[in-house]
Amino acid sequence: MSESRLFPSGQDDSPEHSVKEHGRIVIVSGGTLGSWVLDRLQPGDTLVGADRGALFLVSRGLKPSVSLGDFDSVSPEEREMIRRHSETFIDCDPVMKDWTDTEMAFEWALERQPQEIVLFGALGTRFDHSLANVFLLRKALDRGIGCCIVDACNEIRLLGPGPSMTLRKGLYDHVSLLPLTLDVRGITLTGFQYPLTDASLSIGQSLGISNVITGETGEVRIGEGYLLVIQSKDG
Structure with a gap:
């Protein structure tokens, strides 16, 4: 999956725009979620929905800045609802892709050079996905960007x-x-x-x-x- 297919050239990716607009980017993925997520959101957060995480946001009246993924875990009707209620909607083929939906969202966030990235729904029943998401912390650390993974009982940092x-x-x-x-x-x-x-x-x-x-x-x-x-x- 090429980067140009994931992030269309029409978006403003300049560092100046990124630093100014994105103090904290919150990625909501499709793992374990609950009402605790809403309690952890802060005014000014840039919201990113990854696959079913986008459904969690829009079904609670929140409008993601971007929703992305292959959307293979939602129905066609739910996918359309996500598209209508997101500022930007990016989908990809569920087979011909190199990144998980969470990593796609993470790469989108890294390009905008925020002060901090917070991941909700990055832990769940799929241990392989959970562990892969923990490894994403290294990417943020190497870029000098604060990052943590949060669920109802844990905050994980590197x-x-x-x-x-x-x-x-x-x-x-x-x-x-x-x-x-x-x-x-x-x-x-x-x-x-x-x-x-x-x-x-x-x-x-x-x-x-x-x-x-x-x-x-x-x-x-x-x-x-x-x-x-x-x-x-x-x-």
Whole structure:
């Protein structure tokens, strides 16, 4: 699937337009969704619907800036409703495509260079899709764009070497750290029940599961590798 087929040339893709218009892009995909999504939306969000995620938005009276995908998980009537209630509608062949619907939406968002990308409905019953969506966090990190995956009980971020990540306790009781590379070195935790200083974790270890922020905030810093930082609560 060529990029020109996915993103028509008529759209304004200039960096100046992108930074000005897109502070936070919210992608709603077709995984597990609920009323909690509406509570997490903010004024000024640019809404992107990926396949059945677009149906979730329009059926609740929201108008996506763009709805895209192969729309193989909605009926013809639902597809037409999505088309009518979206500012831009982009569909593609369900067989002859290289990206999942969520990755298509993610690439659309990356091109606009927002300050942050938030993914709702990126986790669900299909573990292969869920894991592939977690891997998308690396693309945003490499572009210097803040990104997280959110569902009713979790917020997932990716941390690389460099600036620390500050976490707020908020809705969540637990913070878990899982290596996304074979080894993560130089892990330092401040403000946690179980602090670490210049520690290492290897992929497959569960040592980083279920830590607790002791105050209002906690700080995570690493020196080498890539680390998934998951804030969670019990359902």
